[in-house]
Amino acid sequence: MNNQKGFALIAALGIMVIGSLMLAAIFPLVTNGLIMSVGNTDRVAAQYAAEAGAKRAVAMFYRDVQNWSWLDQSEGSPNWHNLNDSVNERYHVKIALISKDGAIVVPVAPAVAGEYFVISTGQVNDAVARVSAKVTIESNHSGGGIEGLDQIDHNSPAYYTVYAGGAITFNGNVAVNGRPVGAEGAIVGGNGPPMFLSYVRDNNPQFKSIPPYSTLLSNVVKNETVVNFDHNSSIYKKNKGYEITSSDSNKTYIFKTNDMVIINKNTNLNNITIIAGGALEIEQNANLSNCRVLSGAEVRIKDNNGKNGGQNINNSLIVSAGSMTASGGPGFANSIIFCYGSFTANGGTNLNQGRIIVAGSAAFNGGGNLNYGGNINAFFSGGGDGEESSITISTWESI
Numbered sequence: 001m002n003n004q005k006g007f008a009l010i011a012a013l014g015i016m017v018i019g020s021l022m023l024a025a026i027f028p029l030v031t032n033g034l035i036m037s038v039g040n041t042d043r044v045a046a047q048y049a050a051e052a053g054a055k056r057a058v059a060m061f062y063r064d065v066q067n068w069s070w071l072d073q074s075e076g077s078p079n080w081h082n083l084n085d086s087v088n089e090r091y092h093v094k095i096a097l098i099s100k101d102g103a104i105v106v107p108v109a110p111a112v113a114g115e116y117f118v119i120s121t122g123q124v125n126d127a128v129a130r131v132s133a134k135v136t137i138e139s140n141h142s143g144g145g146i147e148g149l150d151q152i153d154h155n156s157p158a159y160y161t162v163y164a165g166g167a168i169t170f171n172g173n174v175a176v177n178g179r180p181v182g183a184e185g186a187i188v189g190g191n192g193p194p195m196f197l198s199y200v201r202d203n204n205p206q207f208k209s210i211p212p213y214s215t216l217l218s219n220v221v222k223n224e225t226v227v228n229f230d231h232n233s234s235i236y237k238k239n240k241g242y243e244i245t246s247s248d249s250n251k252t253y254i255f256k257t258n259d260m261v262i263i264n265k266n267t268n269l270n271n272i273t274i275i276a277g278g279a280l281e282i283e284q285n286a287n288l289s290n291c292r293v294l295s296g297a298e299v300r301i302k303d304n305n306g307k308n309g310g311q312n313i314n315n316s317l318i319v320s321a322g323s324m325t326a327s328g329g330p331g332f333a334n335s336i337i338f339c340y341g342s343f344t345a346n347g348g349t350n351l352n353q354g355r356i357i358v359a360g361s362a363a364f365n366g367g368g369n370l371n372y373g374g375n376i377n378a379f380f381s382g383g384g385d386g387e388e389s390s391i392t393i394s395t396w397e398s399i
Contacts, residue, residue, distance in 0.1 A: 042127035049083055049122025050131045053091035057118045061135055061391055066109040071095060075104055091122045097179060100132050105178050108353045108373035111137060114152050134394035149376045157210050157357050161372040166361030174364050178372025182207065185361065210357055213321040213340050219380040220292055241278065248272060285310040292379060294319040303328025303347060317379040334374050
């Protein structure tokens with residue numbers, strides 16, 4: 001009896017040993033299978049997270065009120081957003097122009113016509129996935145428009161943040177954002193992203209010529225009437241020309257003589273059209289909003305004896321048939337500058353969502369920030385009526 005009990009104990013111990021060995025052999029396989037299963041689940045979830053970010057960006061293009069502050073603002077600094085309130089499930093989105101590998105751009109609001117590449121990165125635990133789609137926005141105008149100013153054509157001057165029919169020279173730390181600069185001549189200097197300075201050199205586009213001054217002038221003055229400036233309290237004649245000396249709104253001033261026109265310092269103008277046959281000066285601390293200002297000679301945006309000029313020019317069109325000088329670091333927001341001579345900016349120029357188009361050469365001295373934006377056609381008669389945008393989305397692509 002005792003022998004049987006001993007044999008049973010030995011058998012039980014043998015079975016336990018064999019079972020333990022089998023479990024030891026199977027356990028790594030089970031563990032690896034579980035890890036692989038979790039990894040596959042994470043990769044699928046990361047793909048969904050990336051698509052969620054991309055869809056958010058695409059949906060934003062369709063909205064009337066757009067907010068792009070949630071995008072990546074610069075390379076190397078992703079702006080992560082959590083999914084399901086979990087820090088382990090997240091995405092970040094950047095938008096580029098020209099190609100998926102182009103420099104980051106934050107669209108203006110609403111986004112202007114062009115080709116945008118949405119690149120979204122999703123991450124769940126250690127799994128990472130990326131998707132990309134191209135968004136093409138085309139503006140369809142039922143009226144107006146200026147020939148040669150196609151904003152989505154890479155060969156058009158209107159496509160670029162700064163265009164010059166001659167050379168462009170950057171002296172100082174000038175940052176260019178949104179779209180590249182383009183020049184028929186050389187592009188010299190600059191410490192901004194290299195893409196903005198190399199793209200035009202490498203591709204050598206043959207630019208369409210910008211419309212002549214007379215064409216711009218005729219589009220602006222359609223249906224405008226000449227005011228009797230001799231009896232207008234805000235204008236009086238001085239030896240050097242006509243001065244606009246007090247704040248004013250909703251008027252049109254057309255001066256057919258070649259006398260100089262001066263927008264006096266500390267003057268606030270809103271929804272004003274000024275057409276000067278001669279030169280035009282914008283003095284210190286003048287503020288222009290929703291204005292169209294054209295000079296048949298030259299335009300001088302003056303500083304205060306070498307100090308900051310303090311001008312703020314918002315949502316306005318400034319056109320010079322001759323040269324243009326901007327001194328003292330004026331601020332331009334959502335504004336378009338046309339210059340048919342040379343353009344010189346001294347002391348830094350801040351262009352916030354606008355365009356600078358120069359028939360001659362352009363020089364930027366003293367740094368500044370140049371950000372693309374603004375609708376060219378909106379500044380001309382017929383261009384803003386009946387305007388709609390069509391949006392095309394490419395097939396999603398995993399990258």
